[in-house]
Amino acid sequence: MKSVSCAGLCGLLFLLSIITTAQADEGFWLFNAPPLDQLKSKYDFSPDAAWLEHLQKSSVRFNNGGSGSFVSPTGLVITNHHVGADALEKFSGSEHNYLRDGFYAATFAEEKKCYDLELNVLESIEDVTDRVNAAFPQGATSEQTLAARRKAIADIEQESKKTTGLRSDVVTLFEGASYQLYRYKQYTDVRLVFAPEAGIAFFGGDPDNFEYPRYNLDMCLFRVYENGRPVHPEHYLRFSPDGPSEHELTFVSGNPGFTDRLATTAAIEEHRDIWLPILLSAFYRKEVLLDAYSARSSDNARKAREELLRVQNTRKALAGQLAGLLDPQTFQLVSARQDSLEKEAAKDPRFSGLTDSYTQIQKAIETSRGDFVNYLFYEGLIPRSSLVLGIRNRPLGFDSQLFRFARGLVRAAVEQKKENEKRLPEYRETSRETLELLLFSEAPIYDDLEIQQLSGSLTNLVTRYGVNDPLVKDLLQGKSPHDRAYELISGTHLKDVQFRRKLYQGGLPALNETNDPMIKFAQATDEMARRARQAVEEQNEVCQTAYAQIAKAKRAIQGNHFAPDATFSLRLSFGTTEGYEEDGKSIPAFTDFAGLYERAAQHDNQSPFDLPKRWLDRRSALNPHTPFNFVSTADNTGGNSGSPVVNRKGEFVGILFDGNIQSLPTDYLYTDKQARAVAVDSRAILEALDKVYQIPALVAELTGKSVN
């Protein structure tokens, strides 16, 4: 699964092949700087401005970590089932299990409004590099440049938001060599229209995740509303009834999370030796606890399902990355890449500082190691995740939704008293709508699961820091992790949305007055969390400056043929539908429905290879040769989940939902030898809607043809 909860975590490599030079279909390109030369020379294709605008404005970012697109004139948005699953799970109670059983609203009135889903459509991109750079004081400390950068960015965002009314985010590219202002239309009234059963959306479960061949109908449909009515988007993608053909050029438009294709050997060693082992150890513990919780009853299994899938997905990605990094060959390749750039740079006096840049990065990493660990346990999973995840971020020490509410409220009260530019980004005026959507979500919260998760993460904390660590002692108040978690979860009133609203509106005085134990607890964690975040961000500032030098040298030496690293903002990638070789076997580009039934039969229709009843009952109605999933060489990473795949005509031919296991390492080193994006074919979606779910209305809405 390629949603952004994994993205950014998906940051390492185990490339066994030779590094390819940028001949291949590499790159997450900006819509305002598309790879026109490459497309022209390799594919004889020249998209014009209208083509690009149409695709850009049909594309949708799911702020919970994925991508999607408008696919009908009345506001239908398609994304992956696993991107929508978060919303589906929140709807499901002990009476309905929409996640397991699927959902369809035959009328607008039946469409179900999501609790806290926010969609963004990119309206424009503006280059603001000069304006940001002008704000940097000469010879400043990293603390000063961090403050200056933050202020410049906040000012630009605030001004843009004021003028245009649009969500305005300044995106840092090439590690600071370029800054772009992205303006988005925000939609917060999003309603569920259709979802298939989890059993077909995620057929094969964890065993098949990141594998190919695949047989997943990983899609669902939402409808976007404004002022209580479905929107009529100016741009939307029309479903192609023909899908892609083999070797055909197609495009992926989505929001890849994070890549690190400039990473130095020092950065990669740090990931291999410090970051990945700490994270993996926490994820293994968490997966076992969730598994054990789920095994206790089917109701538990439903409550924990989304979280368990997210954890399994991330664990599989992280374990694959660690496995790759533990291969000495990987390190040799990264090392060779670095040496070769240094050697080239040495010939040109403009880049005489390059070696210093590498040294600075190494020093910054070493200096900030302690802060970095504190960051993981007290603040969140990865430094850059703060920007995207905001109050969704999950520190390893405090894994609980009620804790996240508490932290959001505690920080909002403090931050909102500051000047806008001096706030943490997720509390700025430009983020207010997002913040409030999350803080006041009515999504259900399960006390027993919360206790289990908080207890497990407090165990992480105390195991890391020791029972005698003064802050840990203070946080646990003389209790065991379990007892403390029980006390906090059963004692807090934060489950009550009205209580959260009251605290939010009451600001600091209200917080100081309340005796809510979770608020007090979140306050007690805050100084350490903020200190770690500030320290890590200052060190990142140092790294960023050094990386910007490396990026400049690389662009100058290797030409302008490479795109910036992914930043969970809209990008265009391209490739062709191609099979590949694995262990001497040829893996074909397409699968079909016949293959689905075969695979289920091979596993005696046992979970996770069991087909939903509808799929068994309606088998004979389906054309078994309908292409189901396909693979493409298009560059992709976490966050690309739900991205539309379109053809030269700009038609929707598929929806990306995964990368194969060989694609995990491309976050560090791209290759198209075996790495592939995995997508659902548009033909499979139409055939399933028509023959299995028997919903001609949706087929008509997607294809623009009237109902037979």
Added chain:
Amino acid sequence: MKSVSCAGLCGLLFLLSIITTAQADEGFWLFNAPPLDQLKSKYDFSPDAAWLEHLQKSSVRFNNGGSGSFVSPTGLVITNHHVGADALEKFSGSEHNYLRDGFYAATFAEEKKCYDLELNVLESIEDVTDRVNAAFPQGATSEQTLAARRKAIADIEQESKKTTGLRSDVVTLFEGASYQLYRYKQYTDVRLVFAPEAGIAFFGGDPDNFEYPRYNLDMCLFRVYENGRPVHPEHYLRFSPDGPSEHELTFVSGNPGFTDRLATTAAIEEHRDIWLPILLSAFYRKEVLLDAYSARSSDNARKAREELLRVQNTRKALAGQLAGLLDPQTFQLVSARQDSLEKEAAKDPRFSGLTDSYTQIQKAIETSRGDFVNYLFYEGLIPRSSLVLGIRNRPLGFDSQLFRFARGLVRAAVEQKKENEKRLPEYRETSRETLELLLFSEAPIYDDLEIQQLSGSLTNLVTRYGVNDPLVKDLLQGKSPHDRAYELISGTHLKDVQFRRKLYQGGLPALNETNDPMIKFAQATDEMARRARQAVEEQNEVCQTAYAQIAKAKRAIQGNHFAPDATFSLRLSFGTTEGYEEDGKSIPAFTDFAGLYERAAQHDNQSPFDLPKRWLDRRSALNPHTPFNFVSTADNTGGNSGSPVVNRKGEFVGILFDGNIQSLPTDYLYTDKQARAVAVDSRAILEALDKVYQIPALVAELTGKSVN
């Protein structure tokens, strides 16, 4: 599950109640020093020598980590299904799945001979304390006393074996304050007669493990052969058709693994901060890997099932222990126990050295921490486990049966050239039969599972020591953990029993000649593993001397009312059938078949609460009020699995198979407030054999009545 694979690991506590003085039914008593006073005064029962001998000689030790008993005149032995599961799994192939589906041999000819199961029956106990103590040189170093102790013990064992032909083990009690020579009859021709389906033996799976109420038919039947014929044991237990009644005094005769009821605060801190976190982290990883492997196909699930259950069982025990130790109250209790003993001792000049003893233990722990970690990764899970597990021990760095064969062969060649007394205990002449049984086992080995396990454990190793550790580098040979594991497992010939025999017989020359990669690999690990073991054993020697002082003081001050810690040798414990209170609810002592069907229905008969088909089909034939499981206050720990529960008349009234979650911490601090042993009632076994499995012949053999 209370088998010894968990035992010894089950070593810690989270007691919330006050430490009880030894009023309660505490203690694993020696058969040659039974608690006659306690039984007389509390229960007015005085077992005579014949009663004790009968129970002792009817009891059987399963050398794979459990207990059992003779229950028929023609050599039937009963134990837990989970103790026999190891053997069952080895029989099962893709054609038969005896573990899942159960097994019954209607004739002697159909009984299936186990690959590597060894049973021991305790014939006699002799006090050899003086002889061992006489061997200690005055003022010797810990290295010298370790050598002296080893030599004295080896000599006694060797001499006894020679004289009697019996397996002869010297057992160290009270940390060296007492030594007892145990002589066992060894049986290695053990055949499977009957096993129920895993679904009823382990109904409720991991969620119900260590919980109560329970509904498990956790039993199976073997028959012991000698010279190709069933043995006719002089002593065996007759099945009682009446089971135990509530509050009735019963006895448990079995082989509790390890307890640590003298543990100092320093020892407990070490477990909490070092040992448990390292082990748990490895077990979490392993459980996730095995889960992922099992999910891929039902064949995989079968192949990994036993290992997965073992890992889940240990993980649940370890996590419960860590949770307990992280409760500050626990530490206060242990600390109070220690302070109170020190205070009492200070009044008596004979114990003026007691404080020194505590200091020595603390110093030894600190000094040996590095060695201890090396021991875990290179030698085995716990130092004392070497003695019991021998070549079954699983270092965290090398988890593979083929590796264990390689290590056994490599060490056997070296050790068998030494004088007997100087060998590692598992390679002495007295252990030869056991060693050869294990080394030449024909049990199936699954390459893919082996690769997965070795790869996972090499990842543990490299994550712990770093990729640049010279020994790790040498072991990995420039490959990733996965690639190295693949190379070793697919390259070795050790799967072939004939090859193992050849290497064993060829000794050092054969080993030096072979290019088998696993042999070379095991050789490369050996120096480090041995060094760590020697260092840890020397430090244990220091601790043992200090603990012996503590034990002496405790015995003198508190009277002789406490039994020695468990040592996986035959012990007698006693208690009554009693319910208990939990979270304000009253938990009754017995469950019944009606409750089983209710619990399955509550979970929609979904795994792990799904009943085997036979149990569904034959429901109406069963008396629903038959008592199924019961709980007793009898002291118990890992290794007690399969112990017979007998009444005053010496009749078999049940079989112990677990302790509840509250009993886990009793390894450190006994309590009978909530801690209970969990057993299957003899009535349930007879009713199930009769009505569900419809095997009157077995019922007749167990009850001594002729077939109707």
